[in-house]
Structure formats: structure tokens, C-alpha cells
Amino acid sequence: MGASLTSRQLIAALTRLTGKPVRRAKHGPMFRVTVRSRDGVDCAVAIGPISDPRKEPSKATLNMVADRLRVERRELLNALREWSPGQLRRHLGSKSAAELKPPARGH
Amino acid sequence: MGTAASDFTSRTEARPSEGAVLLGGVELSRATRWFEDGLHVIRSTEFDCIAEDPDPDGAVTAFVDNAFDLMLALSDLEQSGEATEGEGETLALLVRRFAHAAWDAERREARRQVAMSRMRRRGEPHWGRHSPAGSSLRPSLA
Numbered sequence: 001m002g003a004s005l006t007s008r009q010l011i012a013a014l015t016r017l018t019g020k021p022v023r024r025a026k027h028g029p030m031f032r033v034t035v036r037s038r039d040g041v042d043c044a045v046a047i048g049p050i051s052d053p054r055k056e057p058s059k060a061t062l063n064m065v066a067d068r069l070r071v072e073r074r075e076l077l078n079a080l081r082e083w084s085p086g087q088l089r090r091h092l093g094s095k096s097a098a099e100l101k102p103p104a105r106g107h
Numbered sequence: 108m109g110t111a112a113s114d115f116t117s118r119t120e121a122r123p124s125e126g127a128v129l130l131g132g133v134e135l136s137r138a139t140r141w142f143e144d145g146l147h148v149i150r151s152t153e154f155d156c157i158a159e160d161p162d163p164d165g166a167v168t169a170f171v172d173n174a175f176d177l178m179l180a181l182s183d184l185e186q187s188g189e190a191t192e193g194e195g196e197t198l199a200l201l202v203r204r205f206a207h208a209a210w211d212a213e214r215r216e217a218r219r220q221v222a223m224s225r226m227r228r229r230g231e232p233h234w235g236r237h238s239p240a241g242s243s244l245r246p247s248l249a
Contacts, residue, residue, distance in 0.1 A: 022180050022183075022184070023176060023179065023183070025172075025176035025177075025180070026172045026173075026176055027158070027169055027172055027173060030177070030180055032180075032184075033194050034189075034191065041192075042191045042192070043191055044184075044191045044193065044194050046155045046177065046180075048231055049191070051108065051159075053187060056182075058121075058143070058144055058146055058159055059143055059144050060143050060144070060146060060148040060157065061159070062221065064150075064157050065119070068155065071158040072183055078208060091155065097193075101157040101193060101194075102154050102193070102197065103150070103151055103152060103153065103155050103156075
């Protein structure tokens, strides 16, 4: 992925980490991860839509993905590149239900 | 958010403008708005929805599209029994807001039709764009 990534690479990384999109929305695919929070509540995290795969994702889109995955924004590329699906689930599962409640905030 | 679009270009994510996205005059979501990398960005402060577009009106339209798609995705999950309690709550909120907007638009359209029919009966001249039902569901910012 290099220092940055294209929207196509972002979609591929999210597909690898979360599975197929739950919806092909008007402005791009929407992804979803479900986890049990550390306080035992079933929670879902929605990611997307990721717009036009021909372009590079905007800073706002990348920040949205980082915020929804509850990772530091500066750590996003590493998480997308290096993390396994299990690692993402463990990371999200280490949060409380309150922390996973939408809307996601910046980290 | 009732400020000229150009005023938003000085807003940042750290210092956004706060307001609401309206659909046909009905509040769809409380939201913050800022300008970043040449894009107008709108983010809900109530549920996970964000949209961006180089054009300020385009960002509002994209926000409504994304909120509608979120509602449809959550509706599918609810129907298949996969939705979490939190997703059910977000779905209920979105259904309520979109239904309110649709109902409000229908009511306004009905009032418009009654007024035009009265004018026709009285033989008064009247002007105005003919709009199909539901066309008053225009997204905007407040």
C-alpha cells in the first residue's frame, strides 16, 4: 500500500478485515464488524460508505475509517496493512459498549 | 448551519460549524460541518454517518443518501435477525426521521394542490412550477 493507499486498496483491506460489504450503497460499499464488548454487550461497528474506488480516499474518509475502527488515526495504515481479522475483533472487543456506541469520535 | 456556504471553508474538524441536516424542512440529524482538502464534510453527531463533496449542496445530498443507505442496511439486518440492539435503536431513529420528512412533504404537497385548485375554481391566474408529489423533499442545512 505504500505511504498512502487508493480507495480500491482501502476497500480491499476492509474486505479482508471485515468480510464482504453489507451493502453496495449509492456512494460506495458499507462494511460492518460485530463484536462482544469487554462488558459483554453485542455491538456492531459500521464503516463506510467508501466512495469512488478510482480515486484516493480523502483525509475525511480515512479519518472516518480510523474512528470507526477505534484506532489512532496515525495507526490506520498499519492496522489496514498488518492486522488480521481476529486482531481487529480483539481490538474492538477490548472496548466497552459505551466506547463502541455510535457516533464514533476521533482518536 | 444557516450560514453562507463560503463561510464553512474556514471551518476545520477541530472547530466545525454545528447545526442540522434538514430534509424538506424536517431535521434528519444533528451534525457538524467543516472544510478539508477541498471537500465539504458533514458528520452526524447522532449516528455513524458522514458525507463529503466538493460542492456544499452535494455534501448535503450525499449525507441524506448515506443516511438512507444506512437505514436500508440496518433494515436488512433487522429483518434477518442479525441487528444488534444498538443498530435497532439507530434504525428506529432513522425510520422516524425519514417517515416524518416524507409525511411532511406529502402534507405540504396536498396543501399546495388544494390552494391551486381553489384558485382555478375562482378563475384566478396562478403561476408556479408544477412539482410531482414528494419533490419538496429537498435536503438542506439549518
